[in-house]
Amino acid sequence: MLDILGPGARLCDGLTRRDALRVGGLGAFGLALPDLLRAERTGAAGKEASQSGRRTAKNCIVLFLMGGPAQHSTWDPKPEAPANVRGEFSPIETSVPGIQFTELLGQTAKHADKICVLRAMSSNDNAHSSSGYYMITGHPHQPKNFENANPGPPNDFPSMGALIRELEPTVHGLPSSMTLPHRIFNTDGSIWPGQDAGFLGRGSDPWLLACNPATRPFRLDGLMLPDDVPPMRLQRRRTLWEQFNERARVFDETRERDHFNDEKQKAFDLLLSSKGGRAFKLDEEPTTLQDRYGKTEFGQSVLLARRLVETGVRLVQVNWYRGPDEPSDTPCWDSHAREAERLRTALAPPMDQAYSALLEDLAARGLLDETLVVCMAEFGRTPKINLQGGRGHWGHVYSLTLAGGGVRGGQIIGASDADGGQPKEGRVQPQDLTATIFDALGHHPETLVHDSLGRPLPISRGTVISQVF
Numbered sequence: 001m002l003d004i005l006g007p008g009a010r011l012c013d014g015l016t017r018r019d020a021l022r023v024g025g026l027g028a029f030g031l032a033l034p035d036l037l038r039a040e041r042t043g044a045a046g047k048e049a050s051q052s053g054r055r056t057a058k059n060c061i062v063l064f065l066m067g068g069p070a071q072h073s074t075w076d077p078k079p080e081a082p083a084n085v086r087g088e089f090s091p092i093e094t095s096v097p098g099i100q101f102t103e104l105l106g107q108t109a110k111h112a113d114k115i116c117v118l119r120a121m122s123s124n125d126n127a128h129s130s131s132g133y134y135m136i137t138g139h140p141h142q143p144k145n146f147e148n149a150n151p152g153p154p155n156d157f158p159s160m161g162a163l164i165r166e167l168e169p170t171v172h173g174l175p176s177s178m179t180l181p182h183r184i185f186n187t188d189g190s191i192w193p194g195q196d197a198g199f200l201g202r203g204s205d206p207w208l209l210a211c212n213p214a215t216r217p218f219r220l221d222g223l224m225l226p227d228d229v230p231p232m233r234l235q236r237r238r239t240l241w242e243q244f245n246e247r248a249r250v251f252d253e254t255r256e257r258d259h260f261n262d263e264k265q266k267a268f269d270l271l272l273s274s275k276g277g278r279a280f281k282l283d284e285e286p287t288t289l290q291d292r293y294g295k296t297e298f299g300q301s302v303l304l305a306r307r308l309v310e311t312g313v314r315l316v317q318v319n320w321y322r323g324p325d326e327p328s329d330t331p332c333w334d335s336h337a338r339e340a341e342r343l344r345t346a347l348a349p350p351m352d353q354a355y356s357a358l359l360e361d362l363a364a365r366g367l368l369d370e371t372l373v374v375c376m377a378e379f380g381r382t383p384k385i386n387l388q389g390g391r392g393h394w395g396h397v398y399s400l401t402l403a404g405g406g407v408r409g410g411q412i413i414g415a416s417d418a419d420g421g422q423p424k425e426g427r428v429q430p431q432d433l434t435a436t437i438f439d440a441l442g443h444h445p446e447t448l449v450h451d452s453l454g455r456p457l458p459i460s461r462g463t464v465i466s467q468v469f
Contacts, residue, residue, distance in 0.1 A: 052442050052443070053438060053440065053444045053445075053464075054406070054439055054440065055442030056372075056406020056440045056469060057370055057371060057404070057406055058309075058371070058441075059313070059314055059315070059316075059367075059405075060164075060371070060372040060373075060441060061302075061305045061306070061309060061316050061358070061373050062160070062315065062317040062318065063302065063318050063354075063358075063373070063376070064184070064317055064318065064319045064320065064376060065332075065333050065351065066128075066132070066184045066319055066333065066377065066378065067128075067320065067332030067333030067334035068128070068333055068334060068378055068379045068380055068394070069380065069381070070335065070339060070381035070391050071119070071381065071398045071399045071416065071420050072086060072102075072381070072420050073339070073340075073343055074101065074102060074104065074105060074348075074399065075101060075117050075119065075399035075400075076117075076119050076416055076420055077100055077101065077102045078418065079091050081383075081419055081420070084384050084385045085383050085384055085385070085420070087339070087385060089102040089103050090102070092105075092106065094109040095109065095110050095111065095112045095113050095410075096112040096113050096410040099112050099411075099412060104343055104348035104352065105348065105352050106352065107352045107353060108352050108355055108356045108359075110356065111356055111403075113409050113410040114359050114403045114407075114409040114410075115359075115401050115402070115403045115407075115410070116401065116402045116403065116407050116408060116410075116411050116413060117400075117401050117412050117413070118401070118402070118426075118428060118433075118465070119399045119412055119413070119416055119426075120397055120414030120415060120423040120424065121398050121399065121400055121414075121433070122396055122397050122427050122428070122429060123140070123430055124144065125140070125141065125144040125145055125379065125395040126145055126379065126395045127144070127145045127146055127149070127393065128147060128186055128334070128378055128379075128393070129141070129146060129147055129192050130143070130144055130145060130146040130147070130193075131144075131378045131379045131395045132184065132192045133194035134378075134430045135376060135377070136159045136160060136192075136195060137157040137159055137160070137194040137198075137434070138157075138160075138430050138431040138433065138435070138460050138462055139155075139157040139194075141155050141194075142154050142155060148186050148190045150190055150191070150193060151191060151193040151194070151196065152193070153199075155193045155194070156193070156199050157194065157198050157199070158196070158197045158198040158199065159194055159195050159317075160315065160434055161177035161178070161179060161206035161315050162196060162197035162198065162204045162205060162206055163204075163438070163443075163449065163459050164176050164177045164314050164441065164443075165177045165197070165206055166200050166204040167443055167447070167449075167459075171311070171313065171314075172279075172311055172312050174207075174279065174308070174311060176313060176315065177206040177313065177314060177315040177316070177317075178206055178209055178308060178316050179195070179206045179207070179317045180208070180213070180304065180305070180316070180317075180318060180319070181209065181210065181211050181212060181213060181319065182208075182210050182319060182321075182322070183195055183319070199451040201452075206317070209304075212297055213282060213297065213300035213303070214299070214300045216283065217283055218281075220280050278311075279304075279308050279310070279313075280304070282300060282304060282307070285303065285307075289303070289361065293353065293354050293357045293358070293361075294350050294354050294357070296321070296354070297321030297323065298321050298350045298351065298354055299354040301318045301321060302318055302354040302355070302357070302358050303357075303358075305318050305358075306358060306362065306367075309371055314441065320332050320333065330342055330390065333377060335347075335381065335391060336386070336388065336390040336391070336392065337386075337388035338389050338390060339385065339389055339390045339391055340389065355375060358373060359373065359403055362404060367404075368404040368405075369406070370404075370405060371405055372402065372404055372406070372407065372437065372440050372441070373402070373403045373405070374401070374433075374437065375400060375401045375402075375403075376401075376433070377398070377400070378395075379394055379395040380394045380397065380398025380399065381393070381394050381398075382394045382421070383420050384419075394421070397416045397423045397427075399416075400433070402468055405440050407440075407468055407469060408467075408468065408469060411467075413426050413428075413465065414426025414428060428465055429462065430462075431460055431461050431462030431463075432462040432463050432464070433465070434462055435461075435462035435463060435465075436462075436464050436465045436468055438459055438460055439464045440469070445458060445459060445460035445461070445462060445463075446459075447459050
């Protein structure tokens with residue numbers, strides 16, 4: 001059974017609320033593929049493409065560090081700033097002369113030649129929910145600075161993953177975009193807007209793989225055949241189901257039945273697809289490689305993402321894993337207090353290990369040139385450290401990185417001021433980031449989709465950051 005989980009993460013403080021939508025599949029035939037397959041046939045309807053983008057990448061992996069890392073303690077150290085700005089961590093040299101990261105990113109620093117850092121990203125939004133919506137969709141939330149916002153009009157522009165699924169076909173029985181290991185939620189259990197297909201409809205939602213890839217043996221029961229059901233037995237069940245369906249056709253000619261049958265055909269196709277099904281078999285990876293990514297929830301999620309793009313999934317978003325034991329006042333990267341301790345022990349080590357492992361692994365497999373890797377969050381942190389040893393929300397300037405997929409590594413684009421609080425030069429906005437990602441994947445930002453009223457809308461209103469390539 002595959003569960004689509006509700007709030008698996010909380011931000012700021014308070015208790016997690018967990019809602020679960022448990023959906024069945026082929027019941028009597030022993031299958032459990034869910035509503036993820038619903039409305040697959042609607043994908044190509046109503047879209048128009050203008051000229052193609054540059055298509056420097058076949059795939060994209062988005063690493064979303066929900067909560068908002070401090071730019072000062074990661075990609076934009078400020079060694080000359082006062083102590084209550086620069087923090088406890090010193091800058092270190094990287095593999096590229098003149099480029100420094102903080103000491104927390106020692107493994108990643110060895111791969112700076114592959115990385116392009118944007119140091120002047122700005123949403124001007126200090127709320128997790130609304131700034132997150134802006135970063136994931138490229139459209140500012142109405143209004144800005146709206147915490148615990150809910151999905152729905154007027155804030156129903158599709159996520160990047162949903163737009164890719166709308167524009168691209170299914171591969172090996174798998175959709176073109178996926179999200180794992182859970183959705184992003186705030187303290188009160190509210191799901192951030194902008195993580196689904198919005199006005200495109202549920203048929204273009206990215207598949208949500210609600211899971212913990214660090215568990216062993218790792219299984220996604222809804223997407224993998226049970227051990228006691230070999231492919232030959234499944235094929236016999238498929239034949240039986242088709243015979244039953246043909247008899248039922250005489251009595252029921254509704255579109256809903258046809259739609260249901262279409263979904264179930266795709267369920268069989270995926271379960272019988274050796275390539276699609278094997279993408280989820282993390283145990284097939286060498287133990288040394290599993291260890292290189294880190295046996296953490298985030299590390300193994302990143303490894304699963306690599307397997308998925310290797311199979312043909314075009315965009316995979318990996319959200320930072322929110323476990324049940326994190327402190328309620330500083331969950332995920334939301335370091336309102338004890339920032340140095342949290343970064344040193346719980347946050348930077350698994351991130352540094354998994355991110356550097358991904359770049360190494362993709363390069364070794366010859367996949368880095370065709371896989372765009374984006375490491376981002378909803379915003380950064382305030383310039384000054386507070387009395388609790390933490391930093392508040394800050395959307396005025398922050399950093400993110402791009403690598404692979406045609407990106408020219410070993411460069412810094414943009415700069416923040418001396419305190420890392422405002423853009424100094426090269427300011428870019430979330431819509432410029434989405435335009436750049438779409439362009440790299442071969443979709444011009446002016447490619448059109450249609451909202452629920454049939455109005456044509458470009459997939460991004462931003463400007464491609466051409467210096468990236």
